[in-house]
Amino acid sequence: QVQLQESGPGLVKPSQTLTLICTVSNDSISSGNNHWTWIRQTAGNGLEWMGRIFTTGSTRYNPSLKSRVTISLDSSENQFSLSLSSVTAEDTAVYYCARGPLRGGSVAFDVWGQGTMVTVSS
Amino acid sequence: DIQMTQSPSSLSASVGDRVTISCRASENIFSYVNWYQQMPQKAPKLLIFGASNLKSGVPSRFSGSGSGRDFTLTISSLQPEDFATYYCQQSYTTPHTFGQGTKVDIK
Numbered sequence: 001q002v003q004l005q006e007s008g009p010g011l012v013k014p015s016q017t018l019t020l021i022c023t024v025s026n027d028s029i030s031s032g033n034n035h036w037t038w039i040r041q042t043a044g045n046g047l048e049w050m051g052r053i054f055t056t057g058s059t060r061y062n063p064s065l066k067s068r069v070t071i072s073l074d075s076s077e078n079q080f081s082l083s084l085s086s087v088t089a090e091d092t093a094v095y096y097c098a099r100g101p102l103r104g105g106s107v108a109f110d111v112w113g114q115g116t117m118v119t120v121s122s
Numbered sequence: 123d124i125q126m127t128q129s130p131s132s133l134s135a136s137v138g139d140r141v142t143i144s145c146r147a148s149e150n151i152f153s154y155v156n157w158y159q160q161m162p163q164k165a166p167k168l169l170i171f172g173a174s175n176l177k178s179g180v181p182s183r184f185s186g187s188g189s190g191r192d193f194t195l196t197i198s199s200l201q202p203e204d205f206a207t208y209y210c211q212q213s214y215t216t217p218h219t220f221g222q223g224t225k226v227d228i229k
Contacts, residue, residue: 046222046223047209047211047223048217049217049219049220060216062216063123063217064123064217105154106172106213106214107218108171109211110168110171110177114165
């Protein structure tokens with residue numbers, strides 16, 4: 001079955017850039033009709049959709065993150081990544097990667113990674 | 123952004139009870155709503171997509187209904203493994219926003 005696995009540092013210093021990688025197994029990130037997505041969860045703000053990259057490489061981001069977020073594909077490794085710059089304590093969260101098949105114009109996240117906790121602290 | 127408001131934020135119920143969770147969108151989202159179940163320390167799991175379509179493998183005691191702004195998730199007969207937090211999410215437009223969650227615990 002399709003599996004997603006997040007990896008990256010558990011601790012990031014304020015003002016630095018957070019980079020996470022999602023490794024996809026048993027599905028190809030460069031084919032099909034999938035939105036490869038990053039979602040984070042905090043105690044205060046619940047679940048927040050951060051952005052997605054389509055198999056073509058087109059991206060869409062949450063405006064709340066302003067210009068701090070970048071999502072990219074690495075087809076050779078079958079991975080996609082999240083980069084979040086200028087982090088603050090408010091970016092402390094559990095970060096999930098997820099697959100969202102596009103069906104009839106709608107997207108539902110049917111496969112999720114297990115999540116990775118990231119703490120922003122000096 | 124489209125706001126998704128769930129009610130109640132928590133409820134207590136017994137095994138065998140019928141449970142209903144509501145979700146209201148701040149504008150018309152047609153049938154573009156999905157429902158997820160989240161166990162503690164685990165990732166959310168998709169239950170319902172497109173307002174009323176049961177994901178393959180999800181027990182038939184779960185059902186979804188609604189269109190426009192008002193949606194409902196129903197658990198027809200609550201089972202011990204159903205005690206969890208449930209979220210609605212709109213996929214009509216980005217950013218794809220989630221409700222704040224409804225925690226279902228044991229009465």
